[in-house]
Amino acid sequence: MKTLADLGPEEQGCIHSVTGTDGIAQRLAELGFTSGQTVQVIRFAPLGDPMQIRIRGFSLALRRHEAKRVRLAEQNKNEE
């Protein structure tokens, strides 16, 4: 399944779910990574990691490692 880490700059996707039940999954969910939400990649840091994304109207930095936890709904495939 496609994840947030697979998106390029300026691309957006629709969240399917966040994998896991640990603290990272919980924190992502609390910040608003809930199913159905739109998430957009703004840019990657100069050294390639972390990435800056936009969700629910605010801007967040996270690493690709965590972005892989965010699974995206398939609908995005049609746009490509």
Next chain:
Amino acid sequence: MDVETPVASSAPTTATPGAASYRVAVIGNPNTGKTTLFNALTGLSQHTGNYPGVTVESALGEFRQNGVRFLAVDLPGVYSLAPRAPDEMVAVSVLLGSGDGAVTPDVVLCVVDATNLDRNLYLATQIMDIGLPCVIALTMLDLAEKRGMDIDIAALEKRVGVRVVPVQAAKRRGINQLRQTLCDMLGAAVSPPRPVVFPEAFTQEAQSLARQLTQAHPTARFPHFLVERLLIDTGGMVEQDLTRQHGAHVRASVHAARQRLADSAVQLPQMEVNSRYTWIAQVVADARHSSSGLSRGRTDWSELIDSLVTHKVWGLVIFLAVMSVTFQSIFSWALPLMDSIDTIFSALGSWVGSTLPEGPLQSLLVDGLIGGVGAVVVFVPQIALLFGLIAILEDSGYMARAAFLMDRVMAGFGLSGRSFIPLLSSFACAIPGIMAARTIDNQRDRLATILIAPLMSCSARLPVYVLLISAFIPAQTVWGIFGLQGLTLFCMYCLGLLVAPPIAWILKRTLLSGEAVPFLMELPPFKLPAWRVVLFRMYDRSMAFLRRAGSIILATTILVWALSYYPNQDLVSDEFETRRATATEAELALLESEVAGVRLRESYLGQAGRAIEPFVQPLGWDWKIGIATLASFPAREVIIAALGTIYNLGAGQDEESVELRQAMRVERWSDGRPVYTPVVAISIMVFFALCCQCGATLATIKRETNSWGYPLLTFVYMTSLAYLGALAVYQIGSRTIG
């Protein structure tokens, strides 16, 4: 200390006779303008101290409304009350009143950012679940309007079920109304509604778990909020704390309850998040009307700046420019002020010296007190300036971008971009740096950052470098453009930076090993920094530094003075008395310093110095350097005053002192070789760069980690590193350059 007494004394109603005092806890997401609002509410009464029952320091302040006295505590900025970081646990403990001697707040002020209603209301619903009277302060309404969001405050108030007061803290708008609303809440004292409803199966499990716990531990308190957290947060801090306090059966009961819930299709922790955000979506739909929707039509200037400062090339150029301007300015801008402070203390010293008769009292006052205090006060301009600059960088939003840029580098040795700010602050002083590490949500990352923070070259090391470099490093030019002295100073600053990553790497692989740590950091919109926040930070940090100067450094200075003055044997004077009578004017000066030299050698300090000489000789040091270094273990800047005392110049010496440099240059071993060579000077500087000569830092590590192990580890590893570093410099340096 002084700030604790009025706060910790007793129950709110009896805090001061005559006037009732109520507690307000101010809480909100990071970057909501919470600190600006807190400043506007409490004004100059604000100070840093311990809230009862909480071991870490928070900002406290007072205000009055209608004759009612409020004591406000500014809780750390958090996204959620599911405690996974110490910061969040502090917030939960204060709200539940669960620490020793703690009382629950009378009212909670929840700061909500209008531009981020969803995420901010998430925290608000958790706070309402606790059941304390609650008021929402709505900030950033102007920014929300600019972004095309129209917020219906009446509708929001009605849907959420608590009072909502719009405020513009920087312009002092809505503050009085907010205070009045807080007052109104006291009379009513009703619990807010619990609008978010969890599935029935979960509520029943939580109730039965609470019953089990209360039966097993009748004396302990288990508020419903805590039990729910225990059940929801798998591996969270509540689970850890309660298991530690009450035994492994807690974990067993929780696991069984979670299993039953999983069987009835209640997924934890998603159940909580889904319930809250479902409710929030309905509220926001009613209360927020967007004219242009979430896709904003026009680009705002914050995003333009953002794309520039995070640019692949320009971002890094700007980052380096910001860092170098910061460090240049603390050296050049602070200098005039430092010079005038110095002049004042020297003048005071000579005035007291000429007024009082010669003897122990004069020596104590001039060399011990005035000299010692002056040597410390001189750093206040630098500390204030650096904290002002850090506050500007943080409040404007740039610091988060710096962490974003640096995260990959920090990840290389097992830390995250979040460690960047604490480590940068440590260049001013490790103490605020160690305290800033609280914002790191992972405990192992936080500990690693705390343990390497004292390696950053703090401002107290600067005088040591300045003295030794100006005296022993030739003022040559290297490669046409760099001054050798400046280059040496730069290398000294880099030394800690080079040593810290491998230490962090080793720590993260041994003592602090564990699973990878997430890095989730909000990048707030850029804004002009609030000058009140900046000025307060400068004032607060300078005062904290002065308090430290007034205690530990002063005590050390007096101790060093006493050890070098006593036993002050008469027999020394007797022997010289006869020679003095026949001496000429020129001989007299020589004789005086000879007397002083003999007196020092025979003093307690001198005796101790000769005892440690075998240990410091491999570093190229004589016993005087050894003893000055030993004397500066409580606070490294003491070495300047200690050397001043040792070379009979009086302790009122600073790193710019010409006499002190001269005295060090003419210092000889018994065979006539100069004691101080460039290699010895570097050996001393390397020792000071790597050594943990700061009692206050160790005390702060103890307080922040709540253990003696970490300060001990810091002291042992840094001192060993310093000794080995200085040893390598001298042994290699003296064989190659001589």
